[in-house]
Amino acid sequence: MVALFFLPAVIVGAETPKEALVLLKSVGREGAGNEAAARAWKEVVAQGPSVLPAILQAMDDADSASANWLRTAGDAIVDRALSKSRSLPSGALEQFVRQSRHNGAARRLAYEWLCRIDAKTPDRFLPGMLQDPSPELRRDAVAAVLKQARSELDKGHKDAARASYRRALTGACDKDQVDTIAKELDKLGSKIDVAAHFGFVRHWLLAAPFDNHNEAGFNVVYPPEKSLDPTKSLNPMAVFKGKDGKEVRWTAATTVDRYGMVNLNKELGKQQGVVAYALAAIESPKERPIQIRVGSLNAIKIFLNGKEIFSREEYHHGIDMDQYIASATLKAGRNELLLKVCQNEQKEEWAQEWGFQLRLCDAVGAAIPFSVIQSKIHTQTHKSAKEERN
């Protein structure tokens, strides 16, 4: 591990700092390793500022729990050093922040330590961080450009402001920032496709209804799930037996919602105690790790290429963009994405919504390049819709 070469060679008690950092990274489930980690934490903190670069590097491959052990140790060292007017290894910290191969949260932490000793730190770093892989650093970089755009707007420099908003958009991944940019660009006569910017999947095939009486359907493997096979594609022409013996076929649905929301009540007719499946064939130019981010008021399961990768059985407790995040790997070429969306039978007015939004992005939240392979059903649906309009 590269990180360990940077450790001071001082031996503390029975353990070296190197061993202490290993212990901080060894905490397991349900508090396993906490006692050893607590001792190690004190030993690491006792090392003082010289151990900060090693702490940061240890965060590179630490899991989320270990990362918090390391974070608090680093913060404690910085607090105590600054209270005694001791200096921090600012050169090493600066270098760490600039190396984007390191863990984003660790780089952000180093950046925050630098901000504590030098108020001009943001000016040095943020202008080059619009595409940074650390979500927090990138967010601040976008915020800095937004501030600049606002200033230009206030001075009446519309072209400059438009260019700044466009530049901010290249880095913006968070909904509040994108919304601000879209609103301001709209006022400046420049529209953006928000759904495309976020990577929402807008074209789907839907199959419903299957039974979810008494919320029992969540764990029932209905035919669309049953036919999942990692080696084969789902047949969009398949016919299933649904709720009450009803014949169920895939039908096409396309959302034009700004945030990719698919309203199943609208697409399938208002129903309760039912399960719907949504299928999309995703074409990816290359194999890549992705995040599948879903928002829904309903209980959901996500399947990618025949495997279940996420489930949440919770109804009508709130919806937000990106509320559920599943990590997966998209293979090069065709991928099959299947979403199970369960509606229960609550009677309250606020419990009638049935729908979802789903987007494909990287770990920062930036849309990945993909396309939805449209089937014959999409074509037929579009044709029927056109005929109906005529």
Added chain:
Amino acid sequence: MNHIPLVPTLRVGTHVGRLCVPSREKTERDAERRLFPFPRGAWERGGGLLGFVAFFALWQVSPIQAGDWPQFRGLGGTAVSDEKGLPTKWSVTENVRWKVGLPGGVSSPVVAGDRVYVTAASAFRQRRLHVFSFDAATGEKKWERQLAATGSTQCHPKTSMAAPTPVTDGRHVYALFATGDLAAFNREGDLLWYRALQRDYPDITNQVGMAASPVLAGDTLLLPLENAGDSFALGVDVKTGRNRWKAPRRREINWVTPTVMRFRGRTAALFQTSGEITAYDTDSGEVLWSFKNNKLGSVPSPALVDDLIIAPGTPSIALRILGNGNPEVVWTSRRLKAAYASPVVYQGRIYAMTDIGIACLDSATGEEIWRERLGHGFSASPIIADGKLYIAKEEGDTSVVELGDKPKILANNDLKETLLATPAIANGAIYLRTEKHLYCIAGKK
């Protein structure tokens, strides 16, 4: 401030309970008398709080003092303080001993000795969690520790990832967040242990936001983790953060902070949902008794009066545990309805928020004695000190009501900020956590 001398402790085998040394008694009755060294029902009467502190101190073995406010709704969750001479009037500038800025959060401050602890959440989607320690007298920040949220941060806009109130035994502070992040620090801010509970149990989250607070029972930290996905109560060893026990709970979103009581020589924790109230042995997680009722509340905590358990609901129910261990309904009251705020018991009377004010009921019968209009928007629970009710309202004002056979509104003190957190009282001061600040309200020294 009343200081309670502490006693040495003794471990008995692997049992985590503590006994008094040197006057060690062996019978259960005597042990209970020492552990609960005041007449039943005394502690909820104003003058009996000292007794509760003794009880708390004996099995908690901590430097907690009578004037402290160590958990959600103070010592034992009674929401009653022995403090006197508190201000009845204040404003953004009047009677403000100190004021510090805080990131967002709706958790209450807790106070032990010269320290105030409070949690907060910040950053986009509340991904950053904070634990603060302030000097109680001056507001000087003694330390701050930050955690990166490891669980879901989805919640209703009114609540926060910093909704559960931390708990302290005077030497340590235990902070739980709605993300499932749980950390123990000592007075100096050293991390003693840490758990990422949503990593251990991915479904202990809900989309409204967990908000029930952890409480201490001896060496066990009690965690209410009741959700629609996965739902259980957890008893955690305060020294290591590891599980002592895990008891399945009704799968339902719930926000009730448990109440600790004595039951046949054992320490029991009452966990309430909208379908039942169940007593668990705090050492083992064993179910001691359970009472089912589908009209109980899912937010306010139960209160204790003499041998009665007041379970808030619609209607609220007063329960007495019979000799056979089963609970019996003593009275029900539709005048006492479960909302957000928990009822408070003082000198034999129950005070509970209504939609538009406060109601006072006779604890023996459930009969209403009086009610008073105070406005609306009561997220915080009412608290009592020096014969006065302090009722914080969402719009930022706190009503001070003098108690008696007829209530008298002494003041409405407006801090002009959203105020959802239940106040704390300690050190002759009132600690109010608003949307953006922590206030220490106190008269001039």
